[in-house]
Structure formats: structure tokens, C-alpha cells
Amino acid sequence: MTETIQSSPRPKLGEWLTERLGLRGLAYNVPEHANSLPYTLGGITFMGFIILIITGIYLAQFYHPHPADAHDSVVYIITGAPLGDLVRSIHFWTAQIVTVTVLLHLLRVLFTGSYKRPREINWFVGLGLLAVTLGLAFTGSVLKFDQEGLEALQHNKEAAELIGGLGAWFSAEFSRTVPLLTRLFDGHTAVLPLIFALLVVVHFYLVKQHGISPKVTPEATTSATVGEGESHFNVHVRRMAGYGLLVFCLALSLSLLLPAPLGQPGVAGAEVTKPWWMFIWLFPAEATWGVRALVIVPVVLGLLLALVPILDRSPYLSPSRRKGLLVIAGVVLVIIVVSGIYATLQPVSAHLK
Numbered sequence: 001m002t003e004t005i006q007s008s009p010r011p012k013l014g015e016w017l018t019e020r021l022g023l024r025g026l027a028y029n030v031p032e033h034a035n036s037l038p039y040t041l042g043g044i045t046f047m048g049f050i051i052l053i054i055t056g057i058y059l060a061q062f063y064h065p066h067p068a069d070a071h072d073s074v075v076y077i078i079t080g081a082p083l084g085d086l087v088r089s090i091h092f093w094t095a096q097i098v099t100v101t102v103l104l105h106l107l108r109v110l111f112t113g114s115y116k117r118p119r120e121i122n123w124f125v126g127l128g129l130l131a132v133t134l135g136l137a138f139t140g141s142v143l144k145f146d147q148e149g150l151e152a153l154q155h156n157k158e159a160a161e162l163i164g165g166l167g168a169w170f171s172a173e174f175s176r177t178v179p180l181l182t183r184l185f186d187g188h189t190a191v192l193p194l195i196f197a198l199l200v201v202v203h204f205y206l207v208k209q210h211g212i213s214p215k216v217t218p219e220a221t222t223s224a225t226v227g228e229g230e231s232h233f234n235v236h237v238r239r240m241a242g243y244g245l246l247v248f249c250l251a252l253s254l255s256l257l258l259p260a261p262l263g264q265p266g267v268a269g270a271e272v273t274k275p276w277w278m279f280i281w282l283f284p285a286e287a288t289w290g291v292r293a294l295v296i297v298p299v300v301l302g303l304l305l306a307l308v309p310i311l312d313r314s315p316y317l318s319p320s321r322r323k324g325l326l327v328i329a330g331v332v333l334v335i336i337v338v339s340g341i342y343a344t345l346q347p348v349s350a351h352l353k
């Protein structure tokens with residue numbers, strides 16, 4: 001008797017990959033509100049970081065992190081490297097977008113009381129991610145080594161001098177062999193991305209362990225929601241990827257309309273530019289209290305943010321039950337925005353020694 005071998009129909013590529021990668025495990029339950037835009041802002045930020053990593057790797061093939069060559073190499077990226085101007089501009093605009101989305105994510109978490117038990121540690125990890133995001137924006141603005149970059153570096157050196165040993169890494173004397181610009185490049189492309197990767201893994205692990213914070217209603221109290229909900233995580237991931245594509249399209253459109261700027265090579269000692277928008281709100285404080293404000297104000301603000309889950313321990317999520325905290329946060333936010341607008345409208349003033 002001859003045996004016939006039944007060959008099963010060839011599976012489609014999607015099904016093949018789903019089985020091989022165990023993707024069905026991602027279809028666990030999540031609450032429906034986890035898929036709304038405010039609750040996807042962290043995911044959108046993450047998608048932006050993926051665009052930054054890909055474009056950043058390309059730029060690093062042409063960028064020369066030495067003070068004598070850095071500016072010229074950026075000019076080469078713009079004028080000579082294949083699609084260099086476009087890739088650089090997408091990197092620049094995505095960095096701006098990601099800074100906006102991470103700040104909106106923080107405000108959403110603050111507004112919906114999502115930092116409350118059991119999510120306090122994830123709030124602190126998030127603050128670390130915010131510091132890394134701003135660190136990446138700062139080091140990135142210095143790397144192009146035009147007048148704006150040089151002045152940012154100069155401000156940073158002076159602020160670092162004020163904190164003595166802690167700021168020593170920012171001094172030219174720290175290393176006899178490697179210039180500060182080169183070390184900032186290491187910071188931008190290795191140290192900060194590594195810290196980002198470690199923190200983001202912990203951040204996502206904690207979101208997975210606790211589930212997204214419950215939907216805000218007048219009576220809602222904080223709790224873990226893991227395993228609960230009518231929607232599924234794979235729906236959430238698809239939505240995140242969709243928003244990621246929108247971020248890319250926005251960065252691409254902005255890049256075509258307004259390519260990333262590059263000023264003239266920096267002249268040491270001159271002060272004729274202003275910092276990027278995420279730092280400009282510090283300008284009035286610097287004009288009043290000097291360069292020390294660049295250290296004191298961010299540290300105070302960081303400590304205030306760190307105190308949020310420690311001081312606000314009631315279980316309620318509703319903003320109407322947390323008016324005190326939200327009024328204080330609103331006042332601080334208004335001061336920051338007004339300072340930023342004021343500094344943008346003011347003529348440049350010299351602060352450096």
C-alpha cells in the first residue's frame with residue numbers, strides 16, 4: 001500500500017511570521033482608552049526615537065567630531081552626501097517633534113494622575129528619560145559647531161564650572177587627548193542612547209507589569225489594570241506604528257519646506273544667537289541671576305517633578321480631586337511658557353564671562 005503525504009497548504013507570510021515570532025502573545029487585553037491619542041503619546045515618542053536612531057546612524061557616516069573639521073563635515077552632509085540634507089533635516093525635525101511629544105506625555109501622565117501607586121517608580125524612570133531626551137537635544141545642537149552650537153557649549157562649560165568636580169567632564173582639561181566636542185559626540189551617539197535604551201526597557205517593563213492607568217472618572221482610583229480591558233495590545237501597537245508613520249511624514253514635510261539650519265562657523269566669545277526653544281525659557285532667569293540659573297532652575301524643577309508622587313498620595317485620579325497640585329503645575333507651566341515667549345522676543349544679550 002502506498003502512503004500519500006498530505007502537504008498542508010503553504011501559509012501566508014504574515015501567518016508564518018506570526019507563528020515563528022510568537023506574535024499571538026502580544027494580543028493580551030488592554031483597556032480601550034489605552035488606544036486613545038493621549039495614552040499613546042509615550043509610544044509616539046518611542047517611534048520618533050526609532051527614526052532618530054536610523055537617521056543618526058546615517059549622519060554619523062559623514063560627520064567628523066573634531067573641532068577643526070566638524071562644521072565642514074556638516075556642510076559636506078548638506079551639499080555632498082547622498083540625500084544628506086534631507087536625512088539631516090528629518091533628524092532635526094524629528095528631534096523637535098519628539099521633544100514636544102515627550103513633554104505632552106509627561107503632562108498627560110500628570111493630568112490623569114498616572115504616577116500614583118503602583119506607578120511611582122515609572123514616573124522617576126520617565127524623569128530620567130526626559131533628562132536624556134533634553135541631553136540629546138543639547139549635545140545635538142552643539143555638534144554642528146556653528147555659532148549657535150559654540151555658544152551653547154560655552155554656556156555649558158561655564159555652568160559646569162559652577163558645580164566644580166561634578167561638571168569636570170565638560171571642561172577641555174578633562175582629557176588631554178580627546179577634545180570636548182569629540183566627547184560630546186560620544187555622549188550623543190553612545191552614552192545617552194545607551195542610557196535611553198536601559199531606561200526605556202525598564203519603563204516598558206513597568207507599563208506591562210502594571211497595565212495602563214485606569215480611565216479617569218470622578219470616582220476612579222489608581223490600580224493595576226494588567227490583564228483587564230476590552231481591547232488588545234496588538235491593536236495598540238498597530239496604532240503606535242500608524243502614528244509613527246505620521247511623525248515621519250510630518251518630519252519629512254517640514255524638512256522639504258524648511259531644511260535644518262546651519263550657521264557660520266562659531267567665533268569664540270561672541271554672543272549673537274539664542275538657544276533652541278526647549279532651553280530658551282531659561283534665558284530670563286540667566287539674565288537675572290547669571291549662568292548659575294542654568295544649573296539651579298533645572299535642578300529645582302526636576303526636584304519638584306520628583307516630589308509629585310511623593311506628595312500626592314491620595315488614590316483619586318480625577319483632576320477635580322487634585323486641584324491643588326494641578327494649579328501649582330499650571331502656574332509653573334505658564335511661567336515657563338511666558339519666559340520662553342519673552343526670551344524669544346527680546347534682543348540677544350551677553351551672559352558669558
Ligand code: HEM
Pocket residue numbers: 038039040041042043044045046102105106109114115119122123124125126127129130133200203207211212213
Ligand atoms: C523618551 C521618553 C519616554 C518614552 C519613550 C515613554 C514611553 C512610554 C510608553 C510607551 C508608555 C505607555 C503609555 C503611552 O504610550 O503613553 C508610557 C507610560 C508611562 N510613562 Fe512614559 N515615556 C517617556 C517619558 C516619560 C516621562 C518624561 C514621564 C514622566 C515623568 C513618564 C512617565 C510614564 C508613566 C508614569 C507611565 C504610565 C502611564 C499610565 O499607566 O497611564 N514617561 N511611557
